[in-house]
Amino acid sequence: xxxxxxxPAGASLIHAGTRMDALYVVRSxxxxxxxxSMSGTERVHGFVLPGEIVGLEGFASDRYACEVAALEPTSYxxxxxxxxxxLLEQLSGLRREVLxxxxxxxxxxxxxxxxxxxxxxxxxxxxxxxxxxxxxxLRGLSPTQFRLSMSRGDIARHLGLxxxxxxxxxxxxxxxxxxxxxxxxxxxxxxxxxxxxxxYAS
Amino acid sequence: xxxxxxxPAGASLIHAGTRMDALYVVRSxxxxxxxxSMSGTERVHGFVLPGEIVGLEGFASDRYACEVAALEPTSYxxxxxxxxxxLLEQLSGLRREVLxxxxxxxxxxxxxxxxxxxxxxxxxxxxxxxxxxxxxxLRGLSPTQFRLSMSRGDIARHLGLxxxxxxxxxxxxxxxxxxxxxxxxxxxxxxxxxxxxxxYAS
DNA sequence: CATGGATTTTGACCCGTGTCAAGTGCCAGT
DNA sequence: ACTGGCACTTGACACGGGTCAAAATCCATG
Numbered sequence: 210x211x212x213x214x215x216x217p218a219g220a221s222l223i224h225a226g227t228r229m230d231a232l233y234v235v236r237s238x239x240x241x242x243x244x245x246s247m248s249g250t251e252r253v254h255g256f257v258l259p260g261e262i263v264g265l266e267g268f269a270s271d272r273y274a275c276e277v278a279a280l281e282p283t284s285y286x287x288x289x290x291x292x293x294x295x296l297l298e299q300l301s302g303l304r305r306e307v308l309x310x311x312x313x314x315x316x317x318x319x320x321x322x323x324x325x326x327x328x329x330x331x332x333x334x335x336x337x338x339x340x341x342x343x344x345x346x347l348r349g350l351s352p353t354q355f356r357l358s359m360s361r362g363d364i365a366r367h368l369g370l371x372x373x374x375x376x377x378x379x380x381x382x383x384x385x386x387x388x389x390x391x392x393x394x395x396x397x398x399x400x401x402x403x404x405x406x407x408x409y410a411s
Numbered sequence: 412x413x414x415x416x417x418x419p420a421g422a423s424l425i426h427a428g429t430r431m432d433a434l435y436v437v438r439s440x441x442x443x444x445x446x447x448s449m450s451g452t453e454r455v456h457g458f459v460l461p462g463e464i465v466g467l468e469g470f471a472s473d474r475y476a477c478e479v480a481a482l483e484p485t486s487y488x489x490x491x492x493x494x495x496x497x498l499l500e501q502l503s504g505l506r507r508e509v510l511x512x513x514x515x516x517x518x519x520x521x522x523x524x525x526x527x528x529x530x531x532x533x534x535x536x537x538x539x540x541x542x543x544x545x546x547x548x549l550r551g552l553s554p555t556q557f558r559l560s561m562s563r564g565d566i567a568r569h570l571g572l573x574x575x576x577x578x579x580x581x582x583x584x585x586x587x588x589x590x591x592x593x594x595x596x597x598x599x600x601x602x603x604x605x606x607x608x609x610x611y612a613s
Numbered sequence: 614c615a616t617g618g619a620t621t622t623t624g625a626c627c628c629g630t631g632t633c634a635a636g637t638g639c640c641a642g643t
Numbered sequence: 644a645c646t647g648g649c650a651c652t653t654g655a656c657a658c659g660g661g662t663c664a665a666a667a668t669c670c671a672t673g
Binding site for chain 3: 531532572573575576579594
């Protein structure tokens, strides 16, 4: 367990395709997980918030499946597999915890995929914000006031939309009085409205 | 490990919300994994083919996250966790294998989600068929001639489309000479065309 | 405080897909 | 074989969101 490592904005925490030798936990800052297709288009798999773990997909093939890049100055710790494996043998609790983390990531991904497929653009953006809010709260940060460390384009590529549509959705929510938007600073005024729209409404 | 269990078409292998106490491997037949939202709409997470494992998402919360129902008469085996856990302690190879399986499921789900978000309707159906073909081949079944055990509606709810659109996509492929469709029987004539369209083309 | 570049917003237009509605084909039961 | 029901196909139309283009805003730099 190596703590206190630092990364400037834009630098990569994990390079896609390199050998998987560790898991990472983001301590402060944030990162985006993405892959670049042959045609050069970027697909954003998701975003990593403080307290969250990255690198689990690497278990699939012993190589990291996607690039993870800091969106702002970010600190993290690294958990080498060489340290993790002996512990997994001894501690059944840790074994269960790792399985739970993987299961959670899988479950979340499945859920998200299904929802993205069945929601319109506004529903997707609403769910994105509600999800972000929930995860921030989980880590003791404000669930109603936060800064989006990712660009509109990143959000769009994550949700399968265009940045214009994301912008329009935010505009609609603002006009409805559901939130404040000042550049990348968001204040949720009626989180329950967003949650219910992102929920299973449509 | 309990082998040789049988299930008639339509019966559930796993009930959503029940305690997770085992993993399952489908031996013959097929199943669909789905969840029903509050509003009663069904979201199809995916399909299980012979040789594939189900129940991994249950690790997230100790309860199965979705319903798994047989699409045709299906046989399977059940791997109780009480048998699995002691083995996980002793066999580091099995530990790695379970992690690999989970990582694979996670990776596949992430990849699929990103692709669904960036593909048009035909691309999604093409990718669905290509994926099915690949998985059938992996298990020694014909990758070019097979029966779809799921309805058009199931495919649509899986891909985030309507059944009409799925039908039209198949019609287009048929007219292009890429495949034969007779009810649920599919013959791929130009698999590479489908693969390239489902790939990262658009 | 001024400047320039990047990011975001807004507008106009068009295509793809959802929706609604018939029509067709497939299978099971009588 | 006939019939009814269900799954699937096909057609017409409307609308959401992608695309292209321009304006506005933000932010870092001198």
